[in-house]
Amino acid sequence: MTTSTAAATVRTRVRIPLSFPDGYQVTAEVITFNGLADGAEHLALVLGDPATAATPLVRLHSECLTGDVFGSARCDCGPQLREAVQRIAATGGVLLYLRQEGRGIGLYNKLDAYALQDAGLDTYEANLALGLPEDARDYTAAAQMLNALGIGELNLLTNNPDKAQQLRSLRMSVTRTVPTGVHTTPSNLRYLHAKVQHTHHTIALAPMASLVG
Template identity: 60%
Template structure:
C-alpha cells in the first residue's frame, strides 16, 4: 500500500554516531524510517537529551527543539557561500545539543527541485533573477518543499509538541496543518556574507522569512 501523509511510519533502524567539527563534538542518535510518504531517505538526528533510543527519552518536560533542514550539498558539504545552509546546519546542531531535540535532515535539495536544477537556477541568478524567480523561470514552484514526511517522522519519534528552530513561517504552518503543536518558533541567526546578501534579501522580502538583512548589512 502506498503511504499517505496521514499514514504511520516506523523506525527502520537507529544507531549512535559520534560527531566532530571545528572543535565541537557530541554523540548523536540517528534514526531511519520505513513508510514515509515521499519514499525518500530522510534522517532524524537526536541530539542532547534526545541522543538515546526513543523508549529511553522521557515523554514529559519541555518540548524538544526541532530543526527541519533541507539538504544542500553545495552549502552543507562544499561550504558554498551562495546560501546560508551550511552555517544554519552547524548552528542548529550546536543549539539543539544544548537543550535537547531533533534535527531532521530532509532530502529536498534546492527547495525541492533537485541538485542539477538548483545549479541551473544559480546561473539564472547570475543573470539577475532572485532565487525564487529563478525557480519559477525553470518551471518549478518558488518553493516545492513538502513537510508531510517530517510530520510522520516526528510522530513516529513520539513528538507531538515542539519548539521549531526556523525563520521560515511555511515550516511551522505545514507542521501545524499536519496536526503537530508548534509551541514556539525560535529564530536562527542571520548568516550574512557578501556572497549571499541578495539571496537572504530575497528570502526576507519574497519568502516571508523572519530576517532583518538590512540591519545585518550594517555590520558586514
C-alpha cells in the same frame, strides 16, 4: 500537502560521533524510517536528551550539498546546520535532515537556477523561469518522522513561517518558533533578502539599497 499523515515506523537507530570543521563535536543518534510518504531517505538526528526538555527543540533542515558539504557561501545552509546541531544538543531535541535539495527541485535544477541568478534573477525568480515552483517542499514526511519518535509537541527552530504552518496543518503542535541566527556573507545577501521579500522569513537585514553591485 495533505492535512493528515499515515504512520511511519523507525527502521534503524545508530549512534554517530559528529565533528565539524571548527572543532565542535557531539554524538547523535541517527534514525531511519519505513513508510515515509515521499519514499525519500530522510534522517532524524536525536541530540542531547529530548526526554529532559519540557518541549523538544526541532529543526527541519533541507539538504544542501553545496552549503552543507562544500561550504558554499551563496547560501546560509551550512552555518544554519552547524548552529542547529549545537543548539539542539544543548536543550535536547531532534534535527530532521530532509532530502529536499534546492527547496525540493533537486541539485541539477538548483545549479541551473544559480546560473540564472548570475544573470540577475533572484533565487525564487530563477526557479519560476525554469518552470519550477518557488518552493516545492512538503513536510508530510517530517510530521511522520516526528510522530514515529513520539513527538507531538515541539519548539521549531526556523526563520521560515511556512514550516510551522505546514506542521500545524499536519496536526503537529508547534508551541513556538525559535529564530536561527543570521549568517551573512557578501555572496548570500541577495539570497537572504529574497527569502524575506518572497516568503517572509524572519531575518533582520540591512536594506538592499545598501548593497553594492
